[in-house]
Amino acid sequence: MENFHYCAPTRVEFGRGVETLAGELIRGFGGTKALLHYGGGSVVRSGLLDRMIASLEAAGVAHVELGGVVPNPRVSKVREGIELCRREGVDFLLAVGGGSVIDSAKAIGYGLAYDGDVWDLYEHKCAPKGSTPTGCVLTLAATGSEMSDSSVISNEENGKKRGVNNDLCRCRFALLNPELTYTVPAYQTAAGSADIISHTMERYFSHGTSEPTDSLAEALIRTVLEMAPRAIKNPEDYDARAALMWAGSLSHNGLTGCGRGGHGRVGDWACHQLEHELSGMFDVTHGAGLAAIWGAWSRYVMPSDPARFARFARNVMGVDGADDTAAAFAGIEAYERFLREIGMPTNLRELGLTLDEKQLDALAYNCSFQGTRDIGSIRVLEQADMREIYRLAQ
């Protein structure tokens, strides 16, 4: 087991009706004027926005609104938020939506504590020095941003998608009401589930063992394998929606990485890095992009640690057989079968992308930061490896 740091201080209130606690909680954290940050019209149409405003008003918290956050949230919206918050004297950020809205709020928080352009932080020109307290009301089980230290933003000017990981941005509170995800369509439910599993897999697929972390990771993945089809079949299955929501939070709050190694990082993260370039270039749904790249990635790197993939196959996918490599392949196929069953792509074609040679070059060039970085840890990937995985994923 490797040494580790674990700090997941987010106060979670989970269950029916918890979103009404927002105003009171913001008050408790010293907030007096909140940015109500959200995405599209569904939050308005469902009446959730009105309920949030009522909660703020009841607690005597003033507010300004900024909607229009899109999936793969844009730095332009973040800049707009920073300017609005400065002008209005906002001291608390309330994200109402999915991971895109929360990531956008976290970016605004970083930007408010930074004198330069917020994109500098996402280009890693310097590290965040502070943030503005942030809370969230979650409406989509997927990214785990509600408890994570992560914020990922896309820059529409250069097609780049970049993330910052820092404890500073962790939400002060997360209000998790599974009923708010009843209206999430089947495709988004499936993509969210693929994203949740990926957050655990990214940490799980690295060399060595760490208990109880590995066993917890396996339990979390098995839960999503069981509950995603249930939620897709019956969108108002409360226990299934609740399990996905809580599994999403736990899969990305750091728990599944405790004691795991990596190549100067905790876990592997190659699939996420490979997918970020796809999203940046083609604006695909993040979870679907992860699903589309996973099979090619796993077959490419598996020979570096067949025992690890065999453990996954046996403990998560229920594969039998003594031979590690055979079990590993069977496990990969079994997980791809699950993805297809919930309507997720298992290659780029099924994702709707046909890439030419130049696009393959560009993706690998960008993902390797112009040839200046490697990615992954279970097998360290150079620019040429990245290109090969993109090619195999077609």
Next chain:
Amino acid sequence: MENFHYCAPTRVEFGRGVETLAGELIRGFGGTKALLHYGGGSVVRSGLLDRMIASLEAAGVAHVELGGVVPNPRVSKVREGIELCRREGVDFLLAVGGGSVIDSAKAIGYGLAYDGDVWDLYEHKCAPKGSTPTGCVLTLAATGSEMSDSSVISNEENGKKRGVNNDLCRCRFALLNPELTYTVPAYQTAAGSADIISHTMERYFSHGTSEPTDSLAEALIRTVLEMAPRAIKNPEDYDARAALMWAGSLSHNGLTGCGRGGHGRVGDWACHQLEHELSGMFDVTHGAGLAAIWGAWSRYVMPSDPARFARFARNVMGVDGADDTAAAFAGIEAYERFLREIGMPTNLRELGLTLDEKQLDALAYNCSFQGTRDIGSIRVLEQADMREIYRLAQ
């Protein structure tokens, strides 16, 4: 799944050498003068105390010392600590030891923020209104106090052992170095393991299901079942010691209770309540007391929910068979076998206690708070039930 609140904000630094971070962390949390709180001579003899003093001095944190905390920590020592801290202007409490030392530090923290006698809080005459920031360096994997909201104190004047649960007392940081548990003797390692498992069981054995919580709980228990014998056989098995330590923290930080029900509480906790009276009256080792009472309790309450005990039997103890009641009994026996294998008692006689009728009466009378409370949730237990379980446990 029931609604739940989850907040485990303790910053964890885990691994070899992390205890040296104490001074710097206390500084970061605004501490200028720390109480160095510890138990017996082992912390002194091992040189750990000197290293802690060096860490504090290097960070410019002044300190005063208070040793002598005993297992089942006493309110008299807590009162001594409160007086010392007031006199010396202490603003941070650093517990160096096991759960007893941490619980004692938490009690001092409560007492410093309370005008009356600290025992009032443990008698639940009023709720804690504040605390003094506390951190810990753990030397025993057992109680989970390093991340929990719990503090349990014994009053030697009346033989009572009482607990307070409140987020206010949660440690600001926990420094978890598994190597510091290498010298823990086999019996204490086993008792600690029984305590860790019990913290998960107390939440697991209540009606209904909650995923992923139930699966995580099962994974944690399985980890302890595997690692406790390893650590007993080879006390310097780092991975086994590390797994027990981290499982101990996760078993009592709230994670294994998320979404679980109870009878106005999260989980059951009857075994803990029954054991508290044993410890209060006879000063037994907490984990051993829990082990000694568990078999009688489980056979007494199992008919209220055979399916739950059968799930435990199948998913944790590897029991086969379709009949729930038969599987449940087999699971109880299998867990008792594990306890015996690691040298734990499975009844009061093996714990060294032979109780007469008056003592049985007194234990049930005290445990029911003079007949004013029931305990448990999978089966709610009145005073007469408690007496019967004590009797059956002989």
